[in-house]
Amino acid sequence: MSDTWKTRTKLVHEGSRRSQYGEMAEAIFLTQGFVYPTAESAEARFLKTEDDEFIYARYGNPTTRMFEERIAALEGCEDAFATASGMAAVSGALTALLRAGDHVVSARALFGSCLYVLEDVLGRFGVEVTFVDGADLDAWRAAMRPGVTKAVFFESMSNPTLELVDIAAVSAIAHEAGALVIVDNVFSTPIFSRAVDLGADVVVYSTTKHIDGQGRALGGVVCGSREFIRKTLEPYMKHTGGSMSPFTAWIMLNGMVTLDLRCRAMADSALKVAQALEGDARLARVIYPGLESHAQHGLAMAQMASGGTMIAFEVKGGKDAAFKVINALEVIKISNNLGDAKTIATHPATTTHQRLPDDQKAQLGITPGLIRLSVGLEDAGDLIADLKRGLDLI
Numbered sequence: 525m526s527d528t529w530k531t532r533t534k535l536v537h538e539g540s541r542r543s544q545y546g547e548m549a550e551a552i553f554l555t556q557g558f559v560y561p562t563a564e565s566a567e568a569r570f571l572k573t574e575d576d577e578f579i580y581a582r583y584g585n586p587t588t589r590m591f592e593e594r595i596a597a598l599e600g601c602e603d604a605f606a607t608a609s610g611m612a613a614v615s616g617a618l619t620a621l622l623r624a625g626d627h628v629v630s631a632r633a634l635f636g637s638c639l640y641v642l643e644d645v646l647g648r649f650g651v652e653v654t655f656v657d658g659a660d661l662d663a664w665r666a667a668m669r670p671g672v673t674k675a676v677f678f679e680s681m682s683n684p685t686l687e688l689v690d691i692a693a694v695s696a697i698a699h700e701a702g703a704l705v706i707v708d709n710v711f712s713t714p715i716f717s718r719a720v721d722l723g724a725d726v727v728v729y730s731t732t733k734h735i736d737g738q739g740r741a742l743g744g745v746v747c748g749s750r751e752f753i754r755k756t757l758e759p760y761m762k763h764t765g766g767s768m769s770p771f772t773a774w775i776m777l778n779g780m781v782t783l784d785l786r787c788r789a790m791a792d793s794a795l796k797v798a799q800a801l802e803g804d805a806r807l808a809r810v811i812y813p814g815l816e817s818h819a820q821h822g823l824a825m826a827q828m829a830s831g832g833t834m835i836a837f838e839v840k841g842g843k844d845a846a847f848k849v850i851n852a853l854e855v856i857k858i859s860n861n862l863g864d865a866k867t868i869a870t871h872p873a874t875t876t877h878q879r880l881p882d883d884q885k886a887q888l889g890i891t892p893g894l895i896r897l898s899v900g901l902e903d904a905g906d907l908i909a910d911l912k913r914g915l916d917l918i
């Protein structure tokens with residue numbers, strides 16, 4: 525609404541629309557459709573003479589639109605389209621853009637469902653995908669086929685080993701080859717990553733994670749130029765059915781209000797927990813981009829100005845030791861969501877990445893002793909005590 529608004533002001537007010545009642549809180553428009561005063565007005569809306577009017581909730585809804593405008597403003601994008609889940613956003617962004625004969629270059633370290641879309645689905649429709657080590661700029665360069673490579677896809681911080689991709693460098697390589705840069709930005713959070721400023725064309729979120737932040741609803745969003753969102757993505761999404769429901773949009777709108785406060789508090793605690801774990805003799809390694817020991821600490825600080833809200837650490841003694849630590853936790857919950865107010869421990873090798881063959885797990889650093897921690901809003905001292913109690917058992 526105002527170009528001068530800072531992040532926290534945007535998160536509270538941007539995109540708000542009020543009905544004739546002037547309600548303070550954002551209203552949930554739980555309606556599939558809209559009534560037109562006359563046949564002429566129905567005709568006019570379908571002709572899209574005014575792009576702001578609503579026809580059918582699969583195409584758009586006032587509550588969903590409020591959320592789209594709020595996140596687009598936060599990302600610094602012209603527009604956004606909200607989807608039913610993060611995977612509807614990832615698969616929608618890719619399939620809306622690509623056609624048979626196109627080529628995609630993608631980082632290898634991906635969320636399991638993203639890997640399924642790129643590895644299994646796209647190939648069935650004649651799109652070829654080359655996987656590269658996301659941190660190796662020479663590999664990105666070598667994989668590009670100018671004119672044929674239509675998209676580059678990567679998670680700006682990978683799951684679960686927290687490897688960063690240099691968004692500015694990979695975007696420059698992709699743009700030289702004429703490819704669009706699509707970034708899955710979930711692990712970096714919308715607060716710590718300015719992917720668009722660094723050159724990304726399209727930014728995708730699972731709003732299930734930090735944006736909801738309280739584990740209530742599945743959702744996703746694609747942010748980009750008005751041209752990409754309205755001309756390429758919207759026709760595909762609105763006709764294939766992956767739109768966000770108004771009720772979910774209302775949850776996400778409310779999540780946005782506290783997003784900056786929560787991400788910063790969680791990252792502050794993550795740094796404290798990582799510092800407390802680092803050097804513990806029972807651990808083989810502690811991975812946190814905010815620690816100087818992280819191989820890409822400099823890039824993390826330049827790209828995110830924070831280490832983020834996720835930690836990974838490897839317990840000596842493999843799966844048995846990792847399970848002992850996880851089972852001893854009282855405050856920290858065993859689950860596989862992330863970005864939640866509740867701190868969550870995940871054993872990737874047996875859950876989120878179970879499907880991968882052993883050699884691929886080894887290549888991605890997903891060892892039997894690896895535990896992924898999504899740091900929440902609890903007291904950092906309580907979290908450290910919880911983890912130390914588990915470690916004392918091995």
Ligand SMILES: *Cc1c(COP(=O)(O)O)cnc(C)c1O
Nearest residue numbers: 609610611635708710730732743
């Ligand atoms: C969770 C997640 C997704 C998928 O989001 P859903 O909302 O579960 O569909 C995609 N990418 C990353 C990096 C994720 O963490």
